[in-house]
Amino acid sequence: MKANLEDIARAAGVSKMTVSRVLRGGSGFSEDTRIRVMQVAERLGYIPNRLAAAFGAEQASTLVGICVPRLTSGLFGHVLDGVDRALTRLGFQLMIGANNHAIDEEEAWVRQLVSWRPAGVILSGRTHSPGTVDLLRKTALPVVEIWDLTTSPIDMAVGFSHHDCGAEMGLHLIRRGRRRAGFVGALARADVMGAARLDGFRAALAQAGHPLADAEILHDAPGFYAGYYGMETLLSRRGDLDAVYFHNDEMAIGGLAFTQARGLRVPEDIGIAGWGGMEAASILPRRLTTTMVPTAAIGKAAAEALVGRLTGASGPDVTVVPTRLVPGETV
């Protein structure tokens, strides 16, 4: 039914080792033999068995795992795309997982992954369970932590500082004359990185002498609705806010929709700032004030760091990718 190397070897009158070498494009065979083997393989409809290959010679795995917080996130979609394009081109396969912002779900996924003996792993964020870290250290797998920067990565890291993003936006609001800023977050107690942005934001405001006026951290996923209702909640508590910083752009656009529904003028009555740089943010009647994150570049850099490690090239352990605050017209 389905042919293996042995079948090809028999039909071509060579040993299966020779077939293996031919098919992998190595050396140690004549052109005649190569052609014969290729033809027989084609004729028999040979389908390689990577399971056997990876099992028999463990270093030959072409499997890479990547775990993101949520598969429904637009930003991480672009990260995945960057990783996928870079790795597919080099003959790797991508195994995917979502941790839903829970380190124990991540650990469960990592355990499954390592049982497939992959060539490497890409994780999101810098917060992992002890079990995860332990396992990855023990298996000595190449690991790239992306998205949030850490100075002491498990192995390698590609990202930026969420804390700095928040601080930069805080400073920007202050410079634009805002004095009573609020914050609307999401995924309460789950999302470490949004919390880091809030920390940085809060610190910058405090240092400027105009501390954070109020914050509303929703439990929902960070979407348009959540932004809309978060804005409503925040303003019902503090009607005097003159700026609101949102968990991300989707929420900011939701908040913007609320100001329109309520007849508030932006940026005159209140300023709105987002984070992440989704495409829609730049097509609004007023371009959204936000921070652009080079998502696809992060994915690409992570893939390249991983492949670099595998091919023995020595790259930096920590790669910082620059984010960019876009002033926009909503603050």
Place this chain on the structure above:
Amino acid sequence: MKANLEDIARAAGVSKMTVSRVLRGGSGFSEDTRIRVMQVAERLGYIPNRLAAAFGAEQASTLVGICVPRLTSGLFGHVLDGVDRALTRLGFQLMIGANNHAIDEEEAWVRQLVSWRPAGVILSGRTHSPGTVDLLRKTALPVVEIWDLTTSPIDMAVGFSHHDCGAEMGLHLIRRGRRRAGFVGALARADVMGAARLDGFRAALAQAGHPLADAEILHDAPGFYAGYYGMETLLSRRGDLDAVYFHNDEMAIGGLAFTQARGLRVPEDIGIAGWGGMEAASILPRRLTTTMVPTAAIGKAAAEALVGRLTGASGPDVTVVPTRLVPGETV
């Protein structure tokens, strides 16, 4: 260094077959033995080798592949999420791929995938290269085609008819009194499914006696910008259009942004309709007229169809999921 079944067997004083049985939670061992084996496995930090397991007993693979058109699509992010949640819970691992709307890229990915001897495959769309179909038939792998419905699937299908979506929207526009409708598409010559919606749309308009006035199919990816510029192009050619149907909601919102920039009133001067049902569409000042697609439900249904086939349960070959036209306030 790293322990295998043999090591555990030696340390626990049993055979490795017994260890295998214990770790997989089977039967044929005493409670005493079970506890001893589990303790030893824990102590040695045993990491299962699914490579060896899947290789040695081919039917035991827990690998499922899924190929989507683009990883950056919000809609497919939700599909992936639906698939991932359903399969992770059942102990499967997801291998992912993107075909970039090209059937030969899909074929290349499928070839890589089958070499991992997966338990099943989920493909997007119903258009595949002969090589892909051939390969999947030959390997007799469970296959679920999602997103676009086909009456003669390779194996199973979960989706809806894009043609019908377009036709339904065409009829809706006619009913709302529109007589000169245009269309803005994307991914020219690549996206089969958007083309199917246009076909249905065109047919419905023609049947009503008010044929499609004009269509602009861009080569770009379907995003906000593309919608904005597509709208501009279309209106510069046909200033008398009274409705425009877009490839998807993002493009429709982009088009909407153009009408605002140009001072056109929606829906009075011109109607705007999208497709897909992205969350942002329902939070606009005027709720967008669009078609809601049950993305996560499609993912879940696809996963369940696949697992059903694997466990021998007989389900339907074709599952139709309902889409819903949301009238909105932009037409």
Place this chain on the structure above:
DNA sequence: GATGCCTACGTTACCGGTAAACCTAAGGAG
């Protein structure tokens, strides 16, 4: 008391590749 059946294991034989070691004939150098 022979037979059958059940429990709780152990034994054996693979699965399909790959690395490493080994072989052999032909050609060239000394």
Place this chain on the structure above:
DNA sequence: CTCCTTAGGTTTACCGGTAACGTAGGCATC
């Protein structure tokens, strides 16, 4: 003429599980 090298192979020994089958001892049944 012998030795060495090289091209072009072959042989052997795994990798770590699992299915299928074998078996010893205990108990119930006829």
